[in-house]
Amino acid sequence: MNRTELGCTIAVGAGLFALYAWFVVAFLTKVDFSLVDGVQVIVFTSMIGRLLAVMIVFGLTRKVPNALLALFAADVVVTIALLGAHLLVPVSSLVILAQTIYSSTATALLVGLPGCLIFFTLFEMARGPRLTRILLSVVLEVGMLSFLSGHLSQAQGLVGFGGFVQWAILAAQGDIVAGSVPQLSGPFSVFPSAAIYCALLVYSRVSPSGRGTPARVVFALPILGALFALGWLSFTAVYLRSLPPTLIIRTAIGAAPLLACLVAIWALKARATFLRPRVVTRADPFPTRPDG
């Protein structure tokens, strides 16, 4: 891991954890804790504790996802067992307990899991440039945290603790398709996003190990790419603002230049297909002696 990769990893980590902190703060301030009972506290705190334990015990290994899945499966088994017991002994408290455990588990996962995923993403970045996995996970984490944080901050009143997951799903069903997703605002969200953007832009040009990255590429390519993207988004903001911001329109606006780029890439690639190396005839092959 060279210094560029390390710097990108640190910047992405700082940005993601800043967004995560913003989300946690919004959760703590907007969720109604007045109706939280003892069972929910126990399940929530134990789940957070179990998540931390998984990260500590398994560390930065590939076993972490399996361990997280096992954690969630354990609570699901307990819930199903309670529901099964209710079939044998029809006591309503069993159903209530099962519902409480399940909803608390889901809420704890929604709150605690992003932290684990960020940790895992940073681990992947440190291991090497696996672009698809890293870029997609970072973008999804940013999207999820921004979405939940934006909704929580703009929510009217308080959100129930047990129904937090259901509330988030309902918000996503309506707002994403309609194009009314709350936008990030304020320095606490813009600066982390900008840091993540810049870090990923530089990180994406990191060549695989063994191939030398030309020094000019470090500066030139990200700047050119950023200028192109800025120009396109400015163009859409000025000339396409009359279009409704639905999911399909947003995707089309983003996909149109992407398709144009892919066509250009393939055309240029075909141009290079027929070219072959030839002989150089020079009087002095090496301008300078290799050994100095």
Added chain:
Amino acid sequence: MGDEGHRVRRVGLARGLLHPGQSGAATLTIRGRYYLLATALVVVASAVFDLRLMEELGLSLAAMAVVSTAIFALAAEKRIGVVVDSDHVRVFKGEESHMVVGFELRGGEWTGFQLDSCGFDNARVTRTDALPGNRFRLGFQGTLAGRSEGLRIRLSVTDPLGLFNVEDDVLCDELVLDVLPRSLLGLAVPIAVPTFGLGDQPSGYPGPGQELYGLEQYHSSRDAKDIIWKRAAKSPDEALVRRVRESDMRESVRVGVLRAARREDGGRDWNDVLCEGLASVGRDLLQIGVKLTVVHRTAETLVMDRTSDLNELADVVMACSAEHSSEDVSDLIARSDLIITGLRELEDERIADALSRKHLLLIPEGAVSASLAKRWAVYSGEESILPLLRRVMER
């Protein structure tokens, strides 16, 4: 390098020729596949969450890919040169050495070079270290004795982002690598009997007196009157030493190298043993003091190389190792006292008949137990060939 005297002079910086191999088509690398997939997914995911900054990230990645591919397409039109820091390298078998190989391409500072593999026919590349400026330091170790003409290189040129690459096989044929046989290094086993003595004082034998004569170990089939008893008494192992008169000894020996059979894969292993055998014969004959002439055939004509020291012998051994087989062998056989050839050559009845009256050092194709007869010996690389040489030297 075991002996600096055997090293061919370094000629500074030599230019290498680049022979393009099969068509170098640009292909999408694994990294390129992941890059483009990630770009598309980022654009879609950012559209779903309405994340402008992430959408800009996706479009920036796409634009970077376009620029990178454009640079690659433009750079691929230029000429690529392969240069090496020496055009003729000599190492002994088993010895490690290194050389610097560089690539030149106009606009090369924008593209990436990868040396996928490289190798010689008779040496193993032990390490490849990347140097600044699209240059690589190759560490190699001679494995088979003989001359190798050309460095085979498999290189790939990539765009700045490493999305596409063009792979090509090239042969830098101005580079010659001589791997010298270990037999040239010196005496592995000291010769038991001193070779020639000049003006020695034979004891108890009325005869030649001050003259050039040879000595060898006594065998029961020889005349006992030739035994030099005083010399035998001084010998630490009490070996009986016999005088050989000058008139019975050859002053010069012509060693022929005969190859007439076709061998798979160029017969590299066989050629290795041939070099060892020729070097061993030549070294022993030079140490005995015999004038050595190596008779071998090039593609054009029959060559008779006289050698007087190990440096010249090394040149001749390398020259013999690089030659092609020939069916016109009668002249070579007629001019040679000892012929080094392969067992496979004897499968040709015409050649076998011509060789029937010659002393032969036979190189087997594989692992064959060594054997020695009156006129021939099978040599697998380690046997002592002194008994055969004694018979060759006797008229």
